[in-house]
Amino acid sequence: MKPEKIRDFTDFQYNVFEEIKKIPKGQTISYKQLAEKIGRPRAYRAVANACGKNPEPGIIPCHRVVRSNGDIGGYSLKGGVNKKRKLLKTENKNYLG
DNA sequence: ACGAAACCCTGGG
DNA sequence: CCCAGGGTTTCGT
Numbered sequence: 001m002k003p004e005k006i007r008d009f010t011d012f013q014y015n016v017f018e019e020i021k022k023i024p025k026g027q028t029i030s031y032k033q034l035a036e037k038i039g040r041p042r043a044y045r046a047v048a049n050a051c052g053k054n055p056e057p058g059i060i061p062c063h064r065v066v067r068s069n070g071d072i073g074g075y076s077l078k079g080g081v082n083k084k085r086k087l088l089k090t091e092n093k094n095y096l097g
Numbered sequence: 098a099c100g101a102a103a104c105c106c107t108g109g110g
Numbered sequence: 111c112c113c114a115g116g117g118t119t120t121c122g123t
Contacts, residue, residue: 040105040106044119045118046116049105049117062117068120072117074117
């Protein structure tokens, strides 16, 4: 059956979003790094999904989350990776795009 | 460098 | 209850 939904997202996602929101401006981390932060180093997949769900767009800077290699990865929100690159460039000029 | 498999979570039928 | 997907990651060749 479906898991108990706290709000629009589960406990797992809640932790993910909290960590993402804690990401300092101009700073980017990988999905795996974030997964480790929430205590699920093997849940890098779910982390990416959580961002994809993004229950609160604009509040969750999922664009700050990139691949382990530092690559942009992707972007589910409007604008696509194009918007994501722009945001990363704006926040972190040192970002390699 | 490229290709394929793995692992964890969520949503729909 | 069962199946499939996803913005990744890692190993093997």
